[in-house]
Amino acid sequence: MRRALLLAAMTVFLAAPAWAEEDLVSGLSQDTVLITSNYTGTDLVIFGAIEQPSDSEARDIVVVVRGPDADMTVRRKDRVLGVWINNARARLSGVPSYYYLASTRPLGKIASADMLARYDLGLPNLEPDHVLSDGPVEPYRQALVRAQLKNGLYTQDANGVEMLSANLFRVHVPMPATVSRGQYTAQVYLFRDGIVVSAQSNPLFVDRIGFERRVYAYAHESPFSYGLLTVLLAMLLGWISSLVFRRIG
Numbered sequence: 001m002r003r004a005l006l007l008a009a010m011t012v013f014l015a016a017p018a019w020a021e022e023d024l025v026s027g028l029s030q031d032t033v034l035i036t037s038n039y040t041g042t043d044l045v046i047f048g049a050i051e052q053p054s055d056s057e058a059r060d061i062v063v064v065v066r067g068p069d070a071d072m073t074v075r076r077k078d079r080v081l082g083v084w085i086n087n088a089r090a091r092l093s094g095v096p097s098y099y100y101l102a103s104t105r106p107l108g109k110i111a112s113a114d115m116l117a118r119y120d121l122g123l124p125n126l127e128p129d130h131v132l133s134d135g136p137v138e139p140y141r142q143a144l145v146r147a148q149l150k151n152g153l154y155t156q157d158a159n160g161v162e163m164l165s166a167n168l169f170r171v172h173v174p175m176p177a178t179v180s181r182g183q184y185t186a187q188v189y190l191f192r193d194g195i196v197v198s199a200q201s202n203p204l205f206v207d208r209i210g211f212e213r214r215v216y217a218y219a220h221e222s223p224f225s226y227g228l229l230t231v232l233l234a235m236l237l238g239w240i241s242s243l244v245f246r247r248i249g
Contacts, residue, residue, distance in 0.1 A: 024198040050167040067098030068182035090140035094129025102160025
């Protein structure tokens with residue numbers, strides 16, 4: 001009887017669908033990005049493997065790198081008496097300061113809109129936590145996304161995941177010079193037939209070092225003193241410049 005039960009259990013295990021055995025392993029080329037005075041940007045490499053991959057062709061990888069949340073203000077310009085001025089505005093809280101998404105193919109071919117919205121995948125699914133707006137929110141949200149795309153801080157690459165073999169993949173993530181300091185997350189999703197079957201998250205830290213870090217810390221810890229010192233330094237440099245030009249003249 002015991003042998004029969006064991007045989008039945010083994011039969012059920014062997015008959016389980018192959019995708020249940022799939023697992024995901026990923027890593028980063030570096031877990032810390034240090035910003036110095038000559039920092040002009042760098043590329044971060046995310047790599048990984050699918051353990052015990054199935055023979056299904058409907059298997060996709062989606063990689064998302066998300067920066068720390070920030071509060072951003074979007075203003076709308078209106079023409080008043082022939083002059084363009086900032087009029088209405090919206091303050092969006094809890095939006096990522098950096099967002100990079102790469103996939104093996106367009107997201108619409110990987111999963112349904114509901115599935116993508118569940119995991120906040122794709123620029124259309126970037127929703128702020130809180131909004132103070134003078135009008136409908138969506139136009140402001142779209143304007144923010146366009147501005148971040150133009151600045152290189154938001155990217156969505158439908159063919160950004162490079163499959164090195166049937167189970168090995170690699171993604172190059174650009175980190176521009178304007179990235180914010182703080183903790184980032186690198187999330188990797190494994191889709192099969194439109195469903196997430198495995199996911200993994202890795203932390204990433206962006207920080208300043210050297211003189212830039214001391215200045216940044218002082219500016220945020222003592223903003224009044226930093227502003228006063230900046231004004232005095234500008235006045236001193238202006239006075240020195242006037243002396244130099246007076247002697248030259």
